[in-house]
Amino acid sequence: MARKTMIEAIRDAMDIMMERDGDVVVFGEDVGFFGGVFRCTQGLQAKYGKTRCFDAPISEAGIVGAAIGMAAYGLKPCVEIQFADYVYPAYDQIVSEAARLRYRSNGGFTCPIVVRMPTGGGIFGGQTHSQSPEALFTHVSGLKVVVPSNPHDAKGLLIAAIEDPDPVIFLEPKRLYNGPFDGHHDRPVTPWSKHDLGEVPDGHYTVPLGKAIKRREGKQLTILAYGTMVYVAEAAAEEHGIDAEIIDLRTLLPLDLETIVESVSKTGRCVIVHEATLTSGFGAELAALVQEHCFYKLEAPVARVTGWDTPYPHAQEWDYFPGPARVGRALAEALEG
Amino acid sequence: MSHDGPLGEFGPLSLHVPEPAVRHGGEPDFSNVNIPEAGSVRRPDVDSNPEDFRDLAFSIIRVLSRDGEAVGPWAGLLNDEQLIEGLRHMMTLRTFDARMQIAQRQGKTSFYMQHLGEEAVSCAFRKALSPGDMNFPTYRQAGLLIADDYPMVEMMCQIYSNERDPLKGRQLPIMYSSKEHGFFSISGNLATQYIQAVGWAMASAIKNDTKIAAGWIGDGSTAESDFHASLVFASTYKAPVVLNIVNNQWAISTFQGIARGGSGTFAARGLGFGIPALRVDGNDYLAVYAVAKWAIERARRNLGPTLVEYVTYRVGAHSTSDDPSAYRPKTESDAWPLGDPIVRLKNHLIGRGVWSEERHKQTEAEILDSVIAAQKEAEGHGTLHAGGKPSARDMFEGVYETMPPHLRRQRQEAGV
Numbered sequence A: 001m002a003r004k005t006m007i008e009a010i011r012d013a014m015d016i017m018m019e020r021d022g023d024v025v026v027f028g029e030d031v032g033f034f035g036g037v038f039r040c041t042q043g044l045q046a047k048y049g050k051t052r053c054f055d056a057p058i059s060e061a062g063i064v065g066a067a068i069g070m071a072a073y074g075l076k077p078c079v080e081i082q083f084a085d086y087v088y089p090a091y092d093q094i095v096s097e098a099a100r101l102r103y104r105s106n107g108g109f110t111c112p113i114v115v116r117m118p119t120g121g122g123i124f125g126g127q128t129h130s131q132s133p134e135a136l137f138t139h140v141s142g143l144k145v146v147v148p149s150n151p152h153d154a155k156g157l158l159i160a161a162i163e164d165p166d167p168v169i170f171l172e173p174k175r176l177y178n179g180p181f182d183g184h185h186d187r188p189v190t191p192w193s194k195h196d197l198g199e200v201p202d203g204h205y206t207v208p209l210g211k212a213i214k215r216r217e218g219k220q221l222t223i224l225a226y227g228t229m230v231y232v233a234e235a236a237a238e239e240h241g242i243d244a245e246i247i248d249l250r251t252l253l254p255l256d257l258e259t260i261v262e263s264v265s266k267t268g269r270c271v272i273v274h275e276a277t278l279t280s281g282f283g284a285e286l287a288a289l290v291q292e293h294c295f296y297k298l299e300a301p302v303a304r305v306t307g308w309d310t311p312y313p314h315a316q317e318w319d320y321f322p323g324p325a326r327v328g329r330a331l332a333e334a335l336e337g
Numbered sequence B: 001m002s003h004d005g006p007l008g009e010f011g012p013l014s015l016h017v018p019e020p021a022v023r024h025g026g027e028p029d030f031s032n033v034n035i036p037e038a039g040s041v042r043r044p045d046v047d048s049n050p051e052d053f054r055d056l057a058f059s060i061i062r063v064l065s066r067d068g069e070a071v072g073p074w075a076g077l078l079n080d081e082q083l084i085e086g087l088r089h090m091m092t093l094r095t096f097d098a099r100m101q102i103a104q105r106q107g108k109t110s111f112y113m114q115h116l117g118e119e120a121v122s123c124a125f126r127k128a129l130s131p132g133d134m135n136f137p138t139y140r141q142a143g144l145l146i147a148d149d150y151p152m153v154e155m156m157c158q159i160y161s162n163e164r165d166p167l168k169g170r171q172l173p174i175m176y177s178s179k180e181h182g183f184f185s186i187s188g189n190l191a192t193q194y195i196q197a198v199g200w201a202m203a204s205a206i207k208n209d210t211k212i213a214a215g216w217i218g219d220g221s222t223a224e225s226d227f228h229a230s231l232v233f234a235s236t237y238k239a240p241v242v243l244n245i246v247n248n249q250w251a252i253s254t255f256q257g258i259a260r261g262g263s264g265t266f267a268a269r270g271l272g273f274g275i276p277a278l279r280v281d282g283n284d285y286l287a288v289y290a291v292a293k294w295a296i297e298r299a300r301r302n303l304g305p306t307l308v309e310y311v312t313y314r315v316g317a318h319s320t321s322d323d324p325s326a327y328r329p330k331t332e333s334d335a336w337p338l339g340d341p342i343v344r345l346k347n348h349l350i351g352r353g354v355w356s357e358e359r360h361k362q363t364e365a366e367i368l369d370s371v372i373a374a375q376k377e378a379e380g381h382g383t384l385h386a387g388g389k390p391s392a393r394d395m396f397e398g399v400y401e402t403m404p405p406h407l408r409r410q411r412q413e414a415g416v
Helices: A006-020 A044-048 A060-073 A088-098 A134-138 A151-163 A229-239 A257-267 A282-297 A324-336 B050-057 B080-105 B119-128 B152-160 B192-206 B225-236 B285-300 B341-352 B357-379 B392-396 B405-414
Strands: A024-028 A053-055 A076-080 A114-119 A144-146 A168-173 A213-216 A221-225 A244-248 A251-253 A270-277 A303-307 B134-136 B213-218 B241-247 B277-281 B306-311
Touching: A006 A024, A006 A044, A006 A076, A006 A151, A024 A060, A044 A053, A060 A076, A060 A088, A060 B134, A060 B192, A060 B225, A076 A151, A088 A114, A088 B192, A088 B225, A114 A151, A134 A144, A134 A168, A134 A251, A134 A270, A134 A282, A144 A151, A151 A168, A213 A229, A213 A257, A221 A229, A221 A257, A221 A282, A221 A324, A229 A244, A229 A270, A229 A324, A244 A257, A257 A282, A257 B405, A270 A282, A270 A324, A282 A303, A303 A324, B050 B277, B080 B119, B080 B152, B080 B285, B080 B341, B080 B357, B119 B241, B119 B285, B119 B341, B134 B192, B152 B357, B192 B213, B192 B225, B192 B241, B225 B241, B241 B285, B277 B285, B285 B306, B285 B341, B392 B405
Parallel strands: A024 A053, A024 A076, A076 A114, A114 A168, A144 A168, A221 A244, A221 A270, A270 A303, B134 B213, B213 B241, B241 B306, B277 B306
Antiparallel strands: A144 A251, A213 A244
């Protein structure tokens, strides 16, 4: 057991799986020799050789398309898209191919691939290094969509994703790579070495896909969040003195509806927080499910706090980012409702 | 929109939109298709330097001469028995297509795509592969299955989406899938399979296996970015893959020049990627087999990918959903200078003294009987709108290996 950054935890997961399973291969742009622009694959090529971990041409469609072919052969590719913002050239391969291969071939061919990509803003990445495209994947039958919020979960979820027999979109909130981030961008950064969830067990373990976790027990209202927003929600609740129950969804598809329904039925109030844009965002799905399953327990309208429906701006990053002040206001309103 | 650029000495710009030599209502014209004599194109050694045969991307490798003789350095690979088998495969595919085309018109299925005129390409290629190799086909390579003795009844059950459909009614007709027969699940989206073929081949090389892959694409879909990604990956990693382009002149109503642009040939696309490229008479069973064998050996010897352009002609419609007489001359297929693959192989076999018109007719009748028998058996298991069909429950299965809770709830709601 040691404290690790999320980068180290993710690397550890790939290292363990490459060690255990000769069919696991890792590739992507700058992934081989250099170890990735965020260094998640550092050292893997040196350890496993360049046919197991290698650099790919700048062709996201090529990276995912080749991974699908490899999976059809019997390998378990875990590929990296350098930024989630770059995934769109691969979207057809993910949506029309990876997601449907098992179904359309009636199991004759399957697609156990993991597509990792850094997601979200908070690093002044502008519109091409900040997006949160999770809803573009949760809308696709046949995919699994995972968003870890800490090193412990990142490792366990990534191992589970690599072992999963179906394609997994693994979105890594890049603002969390080096420490939890509560949205107070003007305060010093907390490193994972100072946070309990930076404790990463050695060796192989999994965090099951499709299972949410309660980060905080509370009575007054339920906050549904994932990734970076888990810490923003914690800060907002604390600063407003609200006894919130915070659920870290961890996997968006398949969703742990049971945990959500149990919590909202108890608190009667629900605030959904995500960094992605509002319209048709994953929050819309969550709000719909909450009203379908908890309508008679609700004491206030289900609220959403999200990024605005604009492209992710550069200079106005902190006006865009749904920080603790905005989340806090929404929590207060939900209690009044 | 106003023109506010300076009018200089060159005058205004204009956009070039290519057109085929002739459209419907006109006289067919293939005078721009340069056809070398059979036997005239040299055969480089499989391991020779690709730089030394770049010209083969601009020629056409042909074996069968106008007189039906097998000539030149690419001839002599197949014996009488293999050639007769090849003829039977092509005839079977053509008969199968004819029956299924009618079945679609009779409303027994929603959709069909035939191979008329292109039978040699997939039938001959299959015979050059080894067991375990994997094709990543388009919708016009059913010859890969026929020539591998995949049961016609299974194909028909898939076409009819009936109770015995191996794909449980989930796929459009003719989008077959058979791992056992080296036939990757057809997507229906275009070009996606090409890069998957390269990935599969890379996996075989990563595992130090001996199997190779074959990617398939049509002339029109070479314009997709996946095609270019495929060539980059194949070139970079020297993947053991044969990259096939079936140039049948027409992408639905769009002539091949729209995808090809200013490039001389589709095969020439390979050269810029450092991938050796061959161009072959796609209506010549012997030439297709010889070139396939060459490219497959090159892949198997770890010498890397080969791009092969099969020059052929789509005699029929693109699918049951279009009418070619609305976009090209009705008699264009008769004017196609490379002839008909079945007629050409038949004449060759007659010339060899191992076949006759009588035997051909007799074989045609036998094949028709066997196709009809298969059709009867398949129809016994239902057609799209009548008889046995996959259950609505099957719709919910197989999205994931294990059905997640939300699908379970939806299945309950559907009451199946």
